[in-house]
Amino acid sequence: MRDVLVTLIVFGSLPYIFKRPSLGLVMWIWISVMNPHTQGWGFAREFPFAAIIAVTTVAAMATNPHRRYRLPITPVTITFLAFVAWMGVTSAFAIHPDQIMPQLVKVAKIMGMTIVVLLLLRKRIHIEWMIWTIVVSIGYYGVKGGIFTVRSGAQYRVWGPIGTFIDGNNEIALALVMTIPLMLYLYTLVTHKWGKRALIAAMVLCALASLASYSRGAAIAMAAMLCFLWLKSRNKAMLGMLLVLCVPVALVFMPEQWHARIDTIDEYEQDMSAMGRINAWRMAFNLANDRPFGGGFEIYDSEVFERYAPVPEDVHAAHSIYFQVLGEHGWMGLALYLALGVLTWRTGSWIIRNAEPYKELTWAGNLARMTQVSLLGFAVGGAFLSLLYFDVPYYLMAGMVATRIIVEREKQALVPVPKVNPLAPPPDVDEDTTDEELRHDPA
Template identity: 70%
Template sequence: MRDLLVTLLVFGSLPFIFKRPPFGVVMWIWISVMNPHSQGWGFARTFPFAAVIAGAIVAAMFLHKDKYRLPAHPVTWVFLAFMGWMSVTSLFSIHGVDVVTQQWIKVYKIFGMTAVVMMLVRTRQEIEWLVWTVVVSLGFYGVKGGLFTLRSGGNFRVWGPEGTFIDGNNEVALALVIVIPLMYYLIGNVRPRWAKGALVGAMLLCALASLGSYSRGAALAIGAMTTVLWLKSRNKLPLGALLAMAVPFLVLLMPSQWHERIDTINTYEEDTSAMGRINAWRMAFNLANDRPLGGGFEIYDGQVFARYAPIPTDVHAAHSIYFQVLGEHGWLGLALYLALGVMTWRTGAAIVRQAKGVPELDWALRLATMLQVSLVGFAVGGAFLSLAYFDVPYLLMAAMVATRLLVARQTAPRRRPMARPLGRHPEAGADTGVAQA
């Protein structure tokens, strides 16, 4: 039944995608982030739904009367430069092109569709479609995992959907950390009290599910994200009161083995998993110093560790977005990756400056702030996970760029003209930023 439902939804959406290509962004995120077909038991688990949707989106873009081009923004150029550099490092990879081609294709599919999303998302409505789809796609697992943690008393770990980017306990925990600030943003967009309450409940369940994963990195990310969320909130008193009540409750709810697991952060020298990660980090550092182009993809094997790791026999994945990029793409690759994060943050800061005091752009100010909070959570939690190519942070980057350009257009009469995306774009509504009918 689930397989049939997903199939009907995907193929039923194709006419709407051809009519309005940005609707394809909703379907693409739903399929690639939530992976609803992974919840089935039959043919849907292996059916190429993502390829069907991607093909429909690209075809619709070519056939549509609007011209879709990449937004002319510094973040775009750094993103493209990072893509190009990954191709260079793949050509000169330590194991050769034949070995790394499959991973290169996988990463380029993710980045290529991110570029497509950047072309398509241009109005407030389309930006909020993106946010809602990410929230629903990841929030589903957060609510499910939170309820599971409550029912089990936290005695069993929360895991992500099998066969996806977030199938591990650490990975799903970080994904849920990212989505919590987006839920907080959406609370200000819904009017019914029940809807606001549902989002607050979803936030708490996502936090509980993240804790229930027993992920130490996620625990640190939650701490950092919560601190920045409170600092950037305009309602510090009520939010602070909610956090003061919720955090102790969530922590006390967890059993003794959870506390023992988290306490190993202070004694990492005695933890074989933590020391294995440090060995992998030192391997990446040594490799990047020896090979300016990095090692390319697929470097986590005995041959590479024997040459560059302090403990050659202790082979681990990178377990850090930063050392993952450093080892695979060298110091220049890491510089581009960090520049992408910094410039996305600064783009959010520019939105806040321009939208402040403009009532019709209050949504943009709140969204940019919460996107920044999400990125802080990813930056901290990602320091302990191999998720450099996880698509959600790049989707948030696309939302940030689209919001920046929309704010620039709506505030143009108040300031000097600024560069806008190439190609023809729909005019933004005077009050909402949504394309006029």
């Protein structure tokens, strides 16, 4: 039944995508992030829904007689394109050129559709469609996992959907950490009281599911995300009070084995998993020093570890977005990736600063703040996970670029709201001036 339902939704959406290519953005993110077809048990699990949606979307854009789609030229997009091009160069000099093709094709699809997303995000409504789709796609597993956590008393780990970027307990936990700030942004848009309550419940359940993954990296990312969320909040007193009340309750709710797992952060030298990651990080560092173009894709095997790792027999994946890009694409790849993150962050800061004087652009400032909080969670948690090619951060990058363009365009026609200093003295008024004269005084 699930296979049939997903198939009907996808094929039923194709005519609408031809009429409005921006709907292809929604369907692509839904299929690629949520992977609803993996929740079935029949033919849909292996059916190429994503490819069908991508081809339909690109065809609709190419045949649209009413609009020409242009890639926004900004420092972020230029750096992103340079990063993608550099991955092509490193693939040409890969250690295992005969093994990289499946991963190269997978990454090319992700980066290619990110460019399509950049082309399609033209209006505020498109950006909000994207945010809603990401939240629903990941939040579904968070709500489901949170209910499971409550029912089981957090005795069992929460896992993500099999066969996806976020199938592991660590990966789904970080994805949920990234989603919570986006839910908070949507909370500012929803006006119906039950809608707001549903979003609050979803945020709580996602937080519980993330904790119940028993992921130490995600726990660190959540702590960083909550601290920065408080710093970015407009109502620090209220949010601080909620955090003081809710965080201890959540920690008390978690069972003893969860606390024992988290406490091993201080004892990483005795943890075989942690030491294996450090060994992989050293391998990536040594490889990048030896090969200017890095090792390309598929470098985590006994041959490469024999050559570059301090402990050759301890073969591990990178378990870090930073050492993953360093090992696979060298120091230049790492420099481009970090520059992309910094420029995206600065774009968010520009949006916040320039949207603040305009009431009509409040949404843009709120979105930029929450996107920064989300990306900070990814930057911290990603230090312990191999999620370099996880598509959601790239979509959020595209959202930042589109939001800045909208702010630049719309603020030209808006009147800024004057700032009122509550400590400033009142204007001078003649003691003989009557109230009636004040009301009619044009000054």
